[in-house]
Structures are given as structure tokens and as C-alpha cells.
Amino acid sequence: xxxxxxxxxxxxxxxxxxxxxxxxxxxxxxxxxxxxxxxxxxxxxxxxxxxxxxxxxxxxxxxxxxxxxxxxxxxxxxxxxxxxxxxxxxxxxxxxxxxxxxxxxxxxxxxxxxxxxxxxxxxxxxxxxxxxxxxxxxxxxxxxxxxxxxxxxxxxxxxxxxxxxxxxxxxxxxxxxxxxxxxxxxxxxxxxxxxxxxxxxxxxxxxxxxxxxxxxxxxxxxxxxx
Amino acid sequence: xxxxxxxxxxxxxxxxxxxxxxxxxxxxxxxxxxxxxxxxxxxxxxxxxxxxxxxxxxxxxxxxxxxxxxxxxxxxxxxxxxxxxxxxxxxxxxxxxxxxxxxxxxxxxxxxxxxxxxxxxxxxxxxxxxxxxxxxxxxxxxxxxxxxxxxxxxxxxxxxxxxxxxxxxxxxxxxxxxxxxxxxxxxxxxxxxxxxxxxxxxxxxxxxxxxxxxxxxxxxxxxxxx
DNA sequence: TGTACATCAGTGAACGCGCGTTCACTGATGTAC
DNA sequence: TGTACATCAGTGAACGCGCGTTCACTGATGTAC
Numbered sequence: 001x002x003x004x005x006x007x008x009x010x011x012x013x014x015x016x017x018x019x020x021x022x023x024x025x026x027x028x029x030x031x032x033x034x035x036x037x038x039x040x041x042x043x044x045x046x047x048x049x050x051x052x053x054x055x056x057x058x059x060x061x062x063x064x065x066x067x068x069x070x071x072x073x074x075x076x077x078x079x080x081x082x083x084x085x086x087x088x089x090x091x092x093x094x095x096x097x098x099x100x101x102x103x104x105x106x107x108x109x110x111x112x113x114x115x116x117x118x119x120x121x122x123x124x125x126x127x128x129x130x131x132x133x134x135x136x137x138x139x140x141x142x143x144x145x146x147x148x149x150x151x152x153x154x155x156x157x158x159x160x161x162x163x164x165x166x167x168x169x170x171x172x173x174x175x176x177x178x179x180x181x182x183x184x185x186x187x188x189x190x191x192x193x194x195x196x197x198x199x200x201x202x203x204x205x206x207x208x209x210x211x212x213x214x215x216x217x218x219x220x221x222x223x224x225x226x
Numbered sequence: 227x228x229x230x231x232x233x234x235x236x237x238x239x240x241x242x243x244x245x246x247x248x249x250x251x252x253x254x255x256x257x258x259x260x261x262x263x264x265x266x267x268x269x270x271x272x273x274x275x276x277x278x279x280x281x282x283x284x285x286x287x288x289x290x291x292x293x294x295x296x297x298x299x300x301x302x303x304x305x306x307x308x309x310x311x312x313x314x315x316x317x318x319x320x321x322x323x324x325x326x327x328x329x330x331x332x333x334x335x336x337x338x339x340x341x342x343x344x345x346x347x348x349x350x351x352x353x354x355x356x357x358x359x360x361x362x363x364x365x366x367x368x369x370x371x372x373x374x375x376x377x378x379x380x381x382x383x384x385x386x387x388x389x390x391x392x393x394x395x396x397x398x399x400x401x402x403x404x405x406x407x408x409x410x411x412x413x414x415x416x417x418x419x420x421x422x423x424x425x426x427x428x429x430x431x432x433x434x435x436x437x438x439x440x441x442x443x444x445x446x447x448x449x450x451x452x
Numbered sequence: 453t454g455t456a457c458a459t460c461a462g463t464g465a466a467c468g469c470g471c472g473t474t475c476a477c478t479g480a481t482g483t484a485c
Numbered sequence: 486t487g488t489a490c491a492t493c494a495g496t497g498a499a500c501g502c503g504c505g506t507t508c509a510c511t512g513a514t515g516t517a518c
Contacts (some may be wrong), residue, residue, distance in 0.1 A: 017461090018461080023328070040503075040504065040505080041504080041505060041506080042503075042504075042505085050463090051462070051463055051464075052505085052506085053462075053463070053464085053506080053508090054461075054462050054463080054509080056505095056507090057460090057461065057462075061505080061506080062505065062506095069437075102285045103332040114344070117400075117404045118340070118404075129405070129407060135399050153270065159409060160416065160419070163401075163408060163409075163410070163416070163420075164419075164420045164423060164469070166401065167394070167397040167398045167401045167420060168393070168394060168397055168424070169397070170397045170400065170401050171394055171395070171396045171397015171398065171400070172393045172397065174317045174343075174396065174397070174400060175389075175392065175397075178343045178344075179355070181355060182389060182390075183385060184389070190386065190389070193386070193390075193431075194389075194393060196427075196431070197390060197427035197428050197431050198394070198423065198424055198427050199425030199427065200427035200430045200431055201422075201423035201424050201425065201426035201428075201430070202423050202427075203430075204426045204427070204429075204430050204446065204450065205419075205422070205423050205426055205449075205450055217494075220430065223431075224431055226386065244495090245493080266470075266471065266472080267471080267472060267473080268470075268472090270473075276495070276496095277495070277496055277497075278472085278473085279473080279474080279495075279496070279497085280494075280495050280496080282472095282473075282474090283493090283494065283495070287472080287473080288472065288473095309469090
């Protein structure tokens with residue numbers, strides 16, 4: 001009802017100020033609404049308190065705006081994952097913390113998460129995809145690499161395991177988002193059990209070719225602790 | 227270019243004939259196009275060789291049509307999973323076969339798969355959701371239940387494990403769909419390793435409270451075989 | 453300190469488009485006599 | 486067997502709508518003199 005107009009216009013040099021507000025507004029729309037289709041140039045403009053043509057002073061077209069929204073979103077994922085790692089020296093602890101952090105992030109922003117994944121298609125792959133590759137993927141990879149060094153599995157499997165754990169975290173989060181009606185119980189407890197189980201599987205799978213069986217037995221014991 | 231018109235019109239009683247053709251056309255559109263937005267009443271009508279208003283003789287509105295498309299899709303998933311189970315007496319073999327079948331189905335119809343999951347929202351949950359619950363979910367549940375009987379894990383964990391394995395299959399399939407640029411290699415080999423690893427994890431997790439350690443050791447050995 | 457001017461962030465009105473949906477209709481089909 | 490008629494699957498034209506985007510403009514802001 002209250003269509004609030006922009007009070008003062010931005011000073012000369014600072015076009016990026018409004019650009020940021022526009023990305024904020026589009027992001028807010030995706031957080032509030034249940035459908036990504038609710039994000040229209042007009043809706044964004046109204047939310048910022050500006051007329052539709054103003055958007056085009058800061059973004060070439062709607063696609064460019066949505067790319068910017070995704071980029072910002074993945075940037076925030078990066079920050080959250082960095083926080084999840086902070087202060088955890090033990091790589092196994094860190095791996096679980098990263099996975100849970102990823103799931104929590106997705107569950108906190110379900111529509112955005114889905115939208116961000118849906119946007120990755122052939123033509124804008126280079127833009128958004130590389131940003132994601134530089135956030136979640138990198139965090140997972142580093143930690144999984146350290147686990148390999150600690151003897152949890154052969155270094156040759158690191159790439160496989162990164163994909164596997166990412167798939168697991170993505171699968172848990174997106175099934176929870178898509179089908180909340182299933183009997184998930186306490187969201188995060190169940191999710192953590194699942195992640196532990198996936199880690200366990202890898203440890204056991206590598207047990208035959210392991211160079212440090214004692215270290216492995218240690219991982220097994222720790223993962224089986226609830 | 228060739229806008230083909232419907233040759234003959236349906237005989238008196240058989241309105242369902244065109245209804246089926248309409249669902250076919252909408253499904254084909256989702257298989258051909260890369261975006262679900264490409265499915266419009268007009269596009270469907272053109273594909274069938276009929277005028278847009280004809281659609282409304284068979285479906286109340288666009289939503290009802292899309293529900294019917296999803297229902298048919300999940301019906302086909304049901305058939306495919308039934309085929310995947312056929313002739314496999316061993317429940318572990320069957321569980322892996324079901325998982326792989328699910329993943330293959332999703333990869334064969336990526337846009338439809340995404341669309342079908344995206345349609346599950348608060349208001350049409352009852353329609354589409356229950357159909358899915360009666361296909362993939364039931365197949366998984368039955369087989370996981372048999373594995374519990376065989377001593378692979380306690381019966382109390384069956385519900386958890388169904389969700390976990392479904393999450394795993396869904397995660398692998400949908401990450402493959404969303405991010406084909408990742409280094410997946412031979413699609414299905416990697417997917418199968420992942421499923422085996424997830425199964426393994428559960429076995430090991432339950433090892434402490436197991437009533438039949440020998441049976442468990444058997445599952446472990448079989449899952450670790452490539 | 454005061455005035456004329458260039459800059460440029462944001463506006464208002466309009467465009468063409470494809471959409472979902474409606475409504476009065478048409479004309480082939482099957483039926484009753 | 487032949488004709489009049491009711492049925493109803495499908496049509497053609499149109500509706501109102503919200504969309505992304507454009508273009509000529511306005512008027513506050515900072516600058517030069």
C-alpha cells in the first residue's frame with residue numbers, strides 16, 4: 001500500500017549505491033516470495049522506490065541483474081563457509097562443519113538456492129558458475145585434500161569425494177526444500193547423521209588400500225560417535 | 227513452419243484421446259526445450275495441431291495441465307523402477323538397481339525432473355506429491371525394509387535410511403543436471419560408486435548395535451567390491 | 453559571494469509482445485423418426 | 486432407406502494484463518567564472 005519513493009537521489013559519483021540497493025531488493029523479493037517468477041523489473045523498482053527505467057542505468061538487462069544477484073548470493077555462501085571453517089584445525093571436524101554450513105545456508109534461502117542453481121545454463125555458465133566454483137567447491141576441496149593427507153583415503157580419490165560430498169549436501173538440502181512434508185524431524189540432526197554416514201562409507205571403501213590403518217580406525221570411531 | 231492442423235476430430239465419446247495428446251505435447255515441450263517457461267497453452271496447442279481454447283475442453287486451467295504432466299511423469303518413474311526391481315531377488319542388488327534407475331531416469335529427462343520437483347508447493351502438494359510418494363518412495367521403502375530384515379541395520383532406522391538414500395540419488399542426479407561442467411567422467415560409474423559408498427556408511431554406522439555381525443560383514447564385503 | 457551552465461541520476465509515458473482465458477459460433481457426427 | 490435434429494469437439498476473435506524495454510525529458514547537483 002505504502003509506495004515509498006526514494007527520498008534523495010544519489011550524489012554524482014555513486015551510481016553503485018543504487019546498484020547495490022537494486023540487488024538487495026531483488027534478493028529480498030526472492031527471499032520473501034515463493035516463486036522466482038515474482039521477480040520482475042517493475043517489482044524490483046517498486047521495492048527500491050524508483051521507476052523501472054532506473055534499473056537500466058545500472059544493469060544492461062534483467063539477466064544481468066539476476067546474474068549479479070547470484071554472484072552476491074554465492075559470495076555470501078563463501079563467507080558463511082569461511083566462518084564455518086574458522087578455528088577448526090581438525091580436518092574431519094571441518095569437513096562436517098562445512099557440509100552442515102552449506103545445508104543450513106540452502107535451507108535459510110530456499111527460493112534463492114533453487115534459483116541460483118537453475119540459472120546455471122549453457123550461456124551464462126561462465127559468469128555464475130565460476131563464482132560458485134570459487135566458493136563452496138574450493139572450501140570442500142581444500143578440506144578433503146587435508147583428509148587425504150591425514151590418511152583417510154588415497155589422494156587420487158579427492159576429486160571424486162568432493163563431488164560425492166557436495167552431492168550429498170546438495171541432495172539433503174534440496175530434498176528438504178522440495179519436500180518438507182517428508183518426515184525430516186529435527187532438520188539438522190538428521191542432516192548431520194547423513195553426512196557422517198556418507199563420510200564413513202568412503203573410509204570403509206578405502207580400507208583395503210589404506211597405508212595407515214590405525215589412522216583409519218580412528219576416523220571410523222569418530223564418525224560413528226553420534 | 228509447417229503448422230499441421232488436426233486431420234480429423236475425435237469421435238463423440240472419446241474426449242480423453244485429445245487429453246492424452248495434450249499431455250504428450252506438453253511433455254515433449256519439456257523434453258525438447260531447456261526452460262520450463264517454454265510451455266505455454268499456445269505452444270502446447272500448436273504442437274497438438276489444435277487452437278488454444280481446445281485445451282480448456284480437457285483441462286480446467288494451465289495448472290491442471292501441468293499437474294497431469296507431472297502425474298504421468300511420476301507414473302513413468304514408477305514403471306521404470308518396477309522394471310529395475312524385476313527379477314532381482316537379492317535386496318542389496320535391488321537397492322542399488324533402484325538407485326541407479328532413479329538417477330538414470332532423472333538424467334534422461336532433466337528439465338521435466340526439475341519442473342516436477344519445482345511444482346511441489348504448498349497448494350498442489352496433495353495432487354502431485356502423493357503420486358510421487360506412491361512411486362519412488364514406496365519402491366525404496368520396501369527394499370530398505372527387506373535389507374533391515376536381512377540384518378543390514380535395525381528396523382528402527384528404515385525411515386531414516388530411505389530419506390538418506392533418496393537424498394543421495396536426488397543429489398547426485400540433480401547436481402549432474404545442474405552442473406554438467408563438473409568432472410563427472412562416465413556418468414553412471416561414478417554415480418554407482420557414490421551409491422555404494424552411501425550404503426556402506428550406513429552398514430558401518432550400525433555395526434555396534436548389530437544383532438548379526440556375520441551378515442553385516444557380508445554386506446561390507448559385497449559393497450566394497452567394485 | 454553570486455550566477456550561468458554542464459552533468460547525469462532518475463522520470464513519465466509509451467511501445468510491442470505473448471500470455472491465460474472467455475465467449476459466441478460452427479459444422480461434422482450420431483440418433484430418432 | 487431418408488430426413489430433421491440435438492449434441493458437442495473444436496474454432497476464431499477478442500479481452501485485459503503484466504511484462505521487458507525505449508526514449509525524450511526534467512531538475513537537482515556540482516563546477517567554472
